[in-house]
Amino acid sequence: MTKGDLGRLQDIARECRVQIIRMLTHAGSGHPGGSLSVIDILTVLYFARMRYEAKRPLWEDRDRLVLSKGHCVPAQYSCMAKAGYFPESALLTLRKLGSPLQGHPDRVALPGIEAATGSLGQGLSISVGLALGLKLAGKSSRVYCIVGDGEIQEGQVWEAAMSAPKIGAPDHHVDNLCVILDYNGIQLDDHVKKILDLEPVVDKWKAFGWPVIEIDGHDLGQIEKALDQAEALPGKPVFIVAHTVKGKGVSFMEDNPEWHGKAPTPTEAVRAIREILGLPATGGEPPAWAAPILAELTAMEKK
Amino acid sequence: MVAKASRAAFGEALIDLGAKDERIVTLDADLSKSTMTAKFGKTYPGRAFNLGIAESNMIGIAAGLALTGRVPFACSFACFLVGRFETIRVSVAYTQSPVKLVGTHVGVAIGEDGYTQMGLEDIACLRSLPNIPIVQPADEIETKQAIAWAVEHPGPVYLRLTRQSLEPVHREGFRFQFGRAEVLRPGTDVSILATGGTVWNALEAAKRLETEGIHAEVLNVATIKPLDEETLLRSAGKTGHVVTVEDHSVSGGLGGAVAELLSEVMPTPLRKLGVTGFGESGDQKGLYAKHGLDAAGIAASVRKFLAR
Numbered sequence: 001m002t003k004g005d006l007g008r009l010q011d012i013a014r015e016c017r018v019q020i021i022r023m024l025t026h027a028g029s030g031h032p033g034g035s036l037s038v039i040d041i042l043t044v045l046y047f048a049r050m051r052y053e054a055k056r057p058l059w060e061d062r063d064r065l066v067l068s069k070g071h072c073v074p075a076q077y078s079c080m081a082k083a084g085y086f087p088e089s090a091l092l093t094l095r096k097l098g099s100p101l102q103g104h105p106d107r108v109a110l111p112g113i114e115a116a117t118g119s120l121g122q123g124l125s126i127s128v129g130l131a132l133g134l135k136l137a138g139k140s141s142r143v144y145c146i147v148g149d150g151e152i153q154e155g156q157v158w159e160a161a162m163s164a165p166k167i168g169a170p171d172h173h174v175d176n177l178c179v180i181l182d183y184n185g186i187q188l189d190d191h192v193k194k195i196l197d198l199e200p201v202v203d204k205w206k207a208f209g210w211p212v213i214e215i216d217g218h219d220l221g222q223i224e225k226a227l228d229q230a231e232a233l234p235g236k237p238v239f240i241v242a243h244t245v246k247g248k249g250v251s252f253m254e255d256n257p258e259w260h261g262k263a264p265t266p267t268e269a270v271r272a273i274r275e276i277l278g279l280p281a282t283g284g285e286p287p288a289w290a291a292p293i294l295a296e297l298t299a300m301e302k303k
Numbered sequence: 304m305v306a307k308a309s310r311a312a313f314g315e316a317l318i319d320l321g322a323k324d325e326r327i328v329t330l331d332a333d334l335s336k337s338t339m340t341a342k343f344g345k346t347y348p349g350r351a352f353n354l355g356i357a358e359s360n361m362i363g364i365a366a367g368l369a370l371t372g373r374v375p376f377a378c379s380f381a382c383f384l385v386g387r388f389e390t391i392r393v394s395v396a397y398t399q400s401p402v403k404l405v406g407t408h409v410g411v412a413i414g415e416d417g418y419t420q421m422g423l424e425d426i427a428c429l430r431s432l433p434n435i436p437i438v439q440p441a442d443e444i445e446t447k448q449a450i451a452w453a454v455e456h457p458g459p460v461y462l463r464l465t466r467q468s469l470e471p472v473h474r475e476g477f478r479f480q481f482g483r484a485e486v487l488r489p490g491t492d493v494s495i496l497a498t499g500g501t502v503w504n505a506l507e508a509a510k511r512l513e514t515e516g517i518h519a520e521v522l523n524v525a526t527i528k529p530l531d532e533e534t535l536l537r538s539a540g541k542t543g544h545v546v547t548v549e550d551h552s553v554s555g556g557l558g559g560a561v562a563e564l565l566s567e568v569m570p571t572p573l574r575k576l577g578v579t580g581f582g583e584s585g586d587q588k589g590l591y592a593k594h595g596l597d598a599a600g601i602a603a604s605v606r607k608f609l610a611r
Contacts, residue, residue, distance in 0.1 A: 107398050115366070115400075119393040125360045126394055129367020129375075132352075136328075137372055156390065159360035167364070171349060 005048070009220045013043040015289065016078035017249050017276045019091055022293055023074055025269040025300070027095040030103070033259040035075040037184035037217070037244040038067075038146060044223040045144055046079040054084035057111035063141050064114045064130050068123020069148030069182060070104040071261070076113075077101055085112045121154025123147065124179060128164045131174035131237070142231065145179045150187025153196050158208070164237045165209035177237035178230040179210075182217060184246035186257050202241055210239040217242025249276050266300035273297070304443060304475070306468040309499075310407040312446035313464055314339030317376065318346050319447075320454055325350075326374040327454060330365050332358045337466075338378035338407045359387040366400040374403065374454055381406025381422025381463060388428050395459050396432045403453050404435070407464045410550025410578070411594060412500050414467075417584035422463070427555025429461050430528055437528040438481065439463040441502035442471045445525060448479035456481070463499060463527075465550075467587055470503040472523060484531035486538065490520035493605055494538040497548040498524045498557050501576075504591070505548050507598035512605055519605060527557050532564055539571045546574045546605055550596060553577035574608045576601060 016039050024030040046052075050063040067076050074094060081088045086100070093099035100110040104118030114130065117123045127145035134141045147157065168174055183201070185192050192198060202212050211233055215222040223242070230238035246260070247253025250272040264272055273294060277286055286294055321327045321343060328350045335341040335353060344351030354361040358379050365377035377384070384406045385391065395402045409422040429435050438453070438460065440446040446464065453460045472487060487502070488509050497505035502523045509519040520538055524531070539545050545565065547558035558575030565571045578594050591597040595604055 114370070116393050116397040119389055122359075122363055122390055122394045125363020125390075126367040126370075126398070126400075128360075129364035129369075130371055131367070132364065133368040133371025133373050136368075139371075156359040156363065159354075159357035160363065163354055163357065163360055163364070167352060167354075 006220055009043055009047055012047050012082060013040050013220070014276060016043060016075065016082060018273050018290055018293060019078040019081065020074050021250070021264060021269050021272045021276070022297065023077065023091040023094045024263040025266055025297060026092045027263060029095060029263050030074055031071040031261045032264065033186065033246040033253060034069060034072040034148060034182065034184060036248045036250065036253065037246045038069070038072050038182045039075045039078070040218045040220060041146065041180055041182065041223055041242055042075050042079050044220055044227065046083050048224055049227050050144070051141070054112070057085060061139060061141055064143045066114050066117065066123045066127045066130070066143070066145045067105060068117050068145055069120070069151050070118025070123070073105045076105070080112055120148070120151040121156040124157055124160040127177060127179070128160055128167060128174060131177035132168050132172060134176060135168055135172040135174060141176065143177045145177065147179060147181055149181060149183045149185065149192050149198060150195070152181065152198060161205065161208045161210070173235050174237050175233065175235050178227065178240065179237065180240045180242055182244055183241055184244040186246040186255065186260060188260050190257050205239045209236070211236055212239045212241060214241045214243070217244035218248055251275060266297050269297045270294060270301060304471040306470045307443040308466060308468050309440050309443070309446040309464040310339045310466060312443040313405065313450055313462070314342055316447040316450040317343045320451060321347050321350070324374065324454060326372060328352065328368060328373050328375050330354060330361045330375055330377045332356055332361045332379045332383065334379050337380070338405065340376065340378055358383050359390045362387055362390045362402070363394045365402040366394040366398055369400045369402045376403045376405050378405040378407065380408040380420055381425040382420065385422065385425035385428050391429070392432060396434055399434065400459060401457055402459050404459065404461045405464060406461065408466045409463050410465070410500060411582040411590040412465060412467045412550050412587045414587045414590060415584050418582040421582040423552045423578055423582060424555070425463065426527055426551050426557065427559065430555060430560060435459050435461050435528070436481070436526065437461045437463065438526055439499040440525050441499060441523050442469045442473055444471065444473050444477050445479050449525065452479060452481050465500045467500060469500060472502050472506060479525070482526050482529055482531055484522050484524045484526070484534040486520060486534070487523050488519070488521040490518040490542065492518045492542055493520070493544040493546060493609060494542045495519050495521045495546045495548060495601065495605065496524050496535065496557065496561060497521065498527060500550050501548040501596050504596060504598045505601055508601035508605065511598060511602045517605065517609065524557055527560060530560050530564055532568070535561065535564065536569055539565060539569060544572050544609060546576060546608060548576045548596065548601055551577050553579055574604055576604055
């Protein structure tokens with residue numbers, strides 16, 4: 001991986017952040033905080049590691065991604081649009097009647113989504129099943145599951161955690177499964193530490209038999225390296241603790257529980273996007289692709 | 304043919320079907336000796352997964368397996384399985400993952416273990432989901448054919464099986480038809496719609512009533528969802544009186560489904576027999592007598608119903 005490739009991924013992550021803000025503003029509801037914390041992880045998965053064919057979303061040798069923290073699906077939609085699963089214009093239909101871009105992931109409505117999630121705690125079990133099924137079918141595909149920190153308070157997660165390192169033994173260990181915790185420290189009501197502290201989270205997963213890798217979930221190079229380490233480790237699924245910042249990239253959303261599940265107003269959206277693009281509050285030259293988006297949101301502001 | 308529990312017939316059918324179909328796998332939550340999949344695991348090592356006492360995870364893993372080409376049978380007592388309703392709702396139903404859910408030990412007929420082990424609300428819960436057919440076979444031959452059907456059905460399925468032995472109500476040569484209710488005994492005065500472990504009792508009740516000049520029509524409603532509306536309405540239209548019989552809560556089960564159908568399409572006097580309140584420990588015979596689900600109880604309810 002050259003420095004140029006990392007720069008390309010940074011550009012994509014930036015563009016996806018802009019699209020997240022844009023689509024949530026059009027939708028008028030949704031979850032910006034967790035979408036912005038998970039987007040760097042998704043960017044690496046979609047644009048540097050996962051095998052898939054956007055025009056053949058059910059290609060049977062594809063890698064699978066289960067976004068168990070389903071409320072952050074706008075981040076996934078932004079990647080899917082960029083990857084060519086559907087036109088970018090569809091992002092503006094998010095949460096609208098008849099749209100395949102449901103408020104939470106819907107496997108049937110949108111090919112490329114692997115499971116309905118958002119009823120928290122269920123995605124890891126499905127991922128274990130997918131990983132085992134792929135092993136039984138003799139496929140080399142990998143399964144990535146992203147869980148939220150508040151989410152792992154759900155009991156079913158620990159049922160799955162207990163089973164995954166053991167299931168399929170001795171011939172079909174699910175070492176094709178990689179789970180990533182988006183550890184942004186905030187859940188709906190407040191900081192995770194104040195609601196129900198998860199610590200010591202690394203020790204917990206280790207005690208359940210998982211190799212654990214800790215990374216900065218916004219460092220694209222670290223994400224890539226951790227995914228490669230996970231893939232290289234035979235015999236066991238791997239758990240990656242990605243330390244992230246909720247609302248990452250937008251100063252007034254960062255580390256603020258208020259932005260767990262609230263859409264920005266058009267005015268806030270313009271401010272957020274200018275920050276993401278590194279522009280001053282007024283003036284400056286947005287990149288060509290972003291100029292129409294800023295104009296569109298500015299027009300909404302005036303309505 | 305001899306009396307056999309539908310769970311036992313299920314276990315045998317799986318071994319037969321599994322020989323031909325590599326896709327079939329079983330998942331259990333530490334009850335494989337009771338759900339009767341244990342022999343499948345011994346026969347086909349590597350195709351049976353015991354997840355320990357963790358039903359939600361078992362259901363989710365089954366959902367993932369089904370999406371990657373396996374035909375997974377996820378098995379437990381009906382109450383423990385359907386008790387994980389939210390996982391079934393999202394990971395199986397809404398995800399449209401073709402998991403075969405198998406709930407055994409249904410109803411008060413399990414007897415001595417008491418209420419906490421009795422599946423009494425499972426039909427009511429699963430009926431509320433739009434895409435999970437509910438099938439409850441009445442004897443061995445029907446069970447085996449229903450399992451074979453479930454393997455080939457492209458979507459999720461719920462199979463409701465008994466702990467207790469079931470007397471045969473079908474002859475050799477019977478052909479299970481998904482979605483069809485079946486007239487086991489024709490009659491003109493009352494339609495008795497029974498399902499699962501109560502079908503034999505309904506037939507026995509009809510014999511008793513016949514001696515009193517009451518000609519009861521007995522239907523085996525093996526497919527509870529979707530209901531065979533045509534057959535049920537034809538029978539109800541003919542007899543003008545409908546009695547439902549099931550080892551399940553009187554709310555939301557077969558009786559509830561039939562009440563919904565009749566009240567909307569063809570209002571017909573209806574009596575729902577089933578379990579009211581919670582179950583309790585006791586012998587099966589005593590419990591069926593208490594809830595009026597044995598032949599004597601069904602016959603008494605029909606008499607009273609027609610005399611009003």
